[in-house]
Amino acid sequence: MANVPGNQVNAPSQGSMGEIPSRILFLIGCLIVYRIGTFIPVPGINPAAVARYFNDQSNGILGMVNMFSGGALQRLSIFAMGVMPYISASIIIQMLGMIVPSLMELRKEGEAGRRKTTQMTRYATVGLALFQSFGAAVALSSGGMVSSSVTYFQWIFIATVTMTTGTMFLMWLGEQITERGIGNGISMIILSGIVAGLPRAIGSTVESVSNGSMNNLFAIVLLALVICVTAACVFVEMAQRRIAVHYAKRQVGRKMYAGQSSHLPFKLNMSGVIPPIFASSLLLFPATIASFFGSATNSKFGVFLQNVAASLGYGQPLHLVLYAALILGFAFFYTALVFNARETADNLKKSGAFIPGIRPGQQTGEYIDKVLSRLTLWGALYIMAVCLLPEILISSQGVPFQFGGTSLLIVVVVVIDFMAQLRAHMMSSHYPGLMKKANLLGGGRSGAGSSGS
Numbered sequence: 025m026a027n028v029p030g031n032q033v034n035a036p037s038q039g040s041m042g043e044i045p046s047r048i049l050f051l052i053g054c055l056i057v058y059r060i061g062t063f064i065p066v067p068g069i070n071p072a073a074v075a076r077y078f079n080d081q082s083n084g085i086l087g088m089v090n091m092f093s094g095g096a097l098q099r100l101s102i103f104a105m106g107v108m109p110y111i112s113a114s115i116i117i118q119m120l121g122m123i124v125p126s127l128m129e130l131r132k133e134g135e136a137g138r139r140k141t142t143q144m145t146r147y148a149t150v151g152l153a154l155f156q157s158f159g160a161a162v163a164l165s166s167g168g169m170v171s172s173s174v175t176y177f178q179w180i181f182i183a184t185v186t187m188t189t190g191t192m193f194l195m196w197l198g199e200q201i202t203e204r205g206i207g208n209g210i211s212m213i214i215l216s217g218i219v220a221g222l223p224r225a226i227g228s229t230v231e232s233v234s235n236g237s238m239n240n241l242f243a244i245v246l247l248a249l250v251i252c253v254t255a256a257c258v259f260v261e262m263a264q265r266r267i268a269v270h271y272a273k274r275q276v277g278r279k280m281y282a283g284q285s286s287h288l289p290f291k292l293n294m295s296g297v298i299p300p301i302f303a304s305s306l307l308l309f310p311a312t313i314a315s316f317f318g319s320a321t322n323s324k325f326g327v328f329l330q331n332v333a334a335s336l337g338y339g340q341p342l343h344l345v346l347y348a349a350l351i352l353g354f355a356f357f358y359t360a361l362v363f364n365a366r367e368t369a370d371n372l373k374k375s376g377a378f379i380p381g382i383r384p385g386q387q388t389g390e391y392i393d394k395v396l397s398r399l400t401l402w403g404a405l406y407i408m409a410v411c412l413l414p415e416i417l418i419s420s421q422g423v424p425f426q427f428g429g430t431s432l433l434i435v436v437v438v439v440i441d442f443m444a445q446l447r448a449h450m451m452s453s454h455y456p457g458l459m460k461k462a463n464l465l466g467g468g469r470s471g472a473g474s475s476g477s
Contacts, residue, residue, distance in 0.1 A: 044206075044449050051205035055216045061103045061193075062096035062217075066186045067162075068174035069163040070432075074100045075294055077169060091431060094217025100164065102190040105156055106217065110195045113148035115298065117141060124363050149195055150188070157187035157192075167186045200238050207442040215438040216433045226464060253410065257436040260406050263292040265399055267392070272376045272424060286377075290396065295358040296437060300411050300430045302358075307336060313367070344415060355404035356397075365393040376416035 058379045065071060093106030121127040121141070124458040130137035163181035164170065170179050192214060200208030229246075240390040266287040297333060369389035378384045380392045402424040411429045 039314060044453060045202065045445070047449065049207045051201055051207070051212065051259040054201050054205065054209075055212065058103065058194065058197065058213055058216060059094070061190065062101050063099065064102050064182050066100050066102060066104065068171045068179050068182055069100050070169050070171060071099065073169040074098070074164065077164070086403065091221070092214055092217060095218045096217070098161075100169075102186050103194060104185045105153055105191045107191065107198065107213055108192050109152040109156055109191050110145070110149045110210060113145050113152055116351050117145050117148060122364075146195065148403065150192065153188040154184065156182045157432050159189075160187065207438070207444050211434075211438040211441065214434060218435055225445065253413065253434065254436065255430060257410060258440070260292055261404075261436055261440055265290045265292065265395065267378050267395065268380055268404045269372065270380055272378070288392075291398055291403075292399055292401060293362065293406060294396065294408075295355045295403065297430055297433045299351045299354035299404065299407055302354045303347055306350060309348055344412055347415075348412060351403045351408050351411065354402055355407065359396065361402045363396065365396060368392055380388070394426065 075098060087109055089106070092108055093104060094421060096103040117127070121131055132139055133140075158180070161180045164183075165176060165179055168174075195210075198209030198213055201207065201212055203209075205212070229238070229243065233240060233243045266289050269285070269286045269288055271284045271286070292447075315338070334340070366386075366389040369385060369392060372378065372388060373384040379388055379391060382388050410433060414429050
């Protein structure tokens, strides 16, 4: 009989541990469905003509969107728009939540406010997906990229509805991964799209080394550089600046509770991957538009547009300078938008907490804002270094693929978040068994003491 309680203690733990493999298998299954969908083309296209067109635009805004979609845009599949409309809608709603009073009130309503915000994000995603799908259908309707058996209006309708539906399916799939899998669903979809391009990139590098177009020593240096940059990204993304916080003594009834000590954790890179995404979009969009209209016009204005597109092209000095300046600006802008130092100071004051040596209230807010500004500066410089290094290597040394920049930041951030959630699931699975085991041991000791007496 003494072994029965032990079996009862271990049973919940084993049953809970069985949930983690099922979540991982669900995640893998969803990602397989996504990757299969990226190879299903929109009805009525000419795949060869579309591939040639996107090869010519690989360094423009279409190349960046194609990277986030895992190559689905280049194949013009049903998932061609990817989750970019959802990301854009989320950022827009988040920014409006800091400005519009009604949306600011929703943030204070807890779970109910979060559900309303999620619903608004979904509606905004539908609108953005329709707009982007329609624009892509119109842009691709010429140049022999559409089958001659489909009329113009049929193509516009079919492509718009198909790509919009694909985006909404990916949004639903991401929500299912978040709920039933491990990690943030949308982030895992983006990660799988980026990782899917690694085998081709590695293969092209190996081919360059084998045919002699790349020096063997340079290939070794490049590999070491990739490892060092990746390690630096992991180190910086996990770095924190902890501000000590003390809680005053509290008296509840006749009992006096001693003050506790805690800390406010601030990441070195508070803005995440938003600054390089915004900076790339603002730079590549006008360059792509100028290149498109410049090639379609033979006038002096067309030549001027082509020169503008060439100056703003990938790896050009003007592009590098503007890219660095935009990253720095967006890092401060986005950090100030999503984090309110005064609100944090007020919450600390209401809870009876204070920073040692800093007066609660306004001085606490100013101190937090000062610390945050310094962290944002170093975080922006770190993002600039990671994003500019690949461009310099590609333009000067002819490196065949981009190993850093936005894609590397996304991979590192998503993998760190995935590992954190996996550890949290493992801890939660062991926790009930440990608590029951502790209670059982406590009960066993008390029983032994009573029988002995």
